[in-house]
Amino acid sequence: MNFIRELWEAVIYFLFPPRCPVCKEIVDERYQLCEKCAEKILRLDCSTELPAQIEKVLRVTKYRDGLQPLLHKLKFDNNLDVLPALKKILDDVAENKEVLKLLSGINFAVPVPLHEERFKERGFNQTEKIFEDFLSKKNIPLRKILIRRVATPKLYKFGKKERQEILKGVFAAVEPIDLRGQKILIVDDIFTTGTTVNECAKVLKSLGAEKVSVLALASDFGEKLLEART
Numbered sequence: 001m002n003f004i005r006e007l008w009e010a011v012i013y014f015l016f017p018p019r020c021p022v023c024k025e026i027v028d029e030r031y032q033l034c035e036k037c038a039e040k041i042l043r044l045d046c047s048t049e050l051p052a053q054i055e056k057v058l059r060v061t062k063y064r065d066g067l068q069p070l071l072h073k074l075k076f077d078n079n080l081d082v083l084p085a086l087k088k089i090l091d092d093v094a095e096n097k098e099v100l101k102l103l104s105g106i107n108f109a110v111p112v113p114l115h116e117e118r119f120k121e122r123g124f125n126q127t128e129k130i131f132e133d134f135l136s137k138k139n140i141p142l143r144k145i146l147i148r149r150v151a152t153p154k155l156y157k158f159g160k161k162e163r164q165e166i167l168k169g170v171f172a173a174v175e176p177i178d179l180r181g182q183k184i185l186i187v188d189d190i191f192t193t194g195t196t197v198n199e200c201a202k203v204l205k206s207l208g209a210e211k212v213s214v215l216a217l218a219s220d221f222g223e224k225l226l227e228a229r230t
C-alpha cells in the first residue's frame with residue numbers, strides 16, 4: 001500500500017507541482033514564494049515614522065507589487081485558499097532577529113477588529129486568520145478585546161488627515177479591562193499610514209497598557225498617500 005501511496009503522491013506532484021503563490025513559478029515546497037518574489041516582497045521593514053502611541057512597527061512584506069493579489073482574494077473574494085501561503089511567509093520569518101526583538105516581552109496580541117457588519121459579510125476577520133497559528137506557536141495569546149463601533153468607509157482612498165478624522169473614536173474596548181503594565185502587540189494585515197493601529201493603541205493605552213507595538217503582514221504607500229504625506 002505504501003508503494004501505491006508514494007506512486008500516487010509522485011503523480012500528483014508531477015501533475016500539480018507546487019507553485020509560487022504570487023507568480024505561479026514552480027518551487028520546491030508547497031506555498032513557498034519563489035526566490036524572485038521572496039527577494040521582491042519580503043521586507044521586514046521597521047523604518048517608519050512611528051504613530052504617536054506606538055513603540056515599534058514591523059512590516060513583513062510589500063503590499064503593492066507584492067501581496068496585494070493574495071490579500072484581495074482573502075478580503076474581497078472571501079477566498080481562504082490563500083491563507084496557507086500567507087501563514088508560510090510568517091513561519092519563514094518567525095526566527096528573524098527583528099521579529100524576535102519585536103515579540104520579546106509581549107504579553108498578548110490584539111487583532112485590529114472589523115465592524116460587525118463587515119465581519120458578517122466576510123465571515124471571518126482576515127487578520128485573526130493570518131496570525132492565529134503564528135502567535136500560537138510563539139505562545140502569545142490572541143485576545144479580541146477591541147471592537148469597531150462604526151462601519152467606516154474603505155480607507156485606501158483617503159490620506160492621513162482624512163483617515164484621522166474618519167477613525168476618531170471608532171475603536172473601543174469590548175468590556176472594561178485593566179491593562180496596566182501590559183505590553184501589547186497589535187496585528188494587522190496591511191499597514192499604510194498607521195492611523196488605524198494608532199487609534200487602537202489609544203484605547204489600549206487609556207486602559208493602562210504600558211507599551212504597544214505593531215506587526216503587520218504587508219506595508220503599503222499608495223500614490224495618494226504619498227501625496228498626502230508631503
Ligand SMILES: [Zn+2]
Pocket residue numbers: 020021022023024025033034035036037038
Ligand atoms: Zn514567484
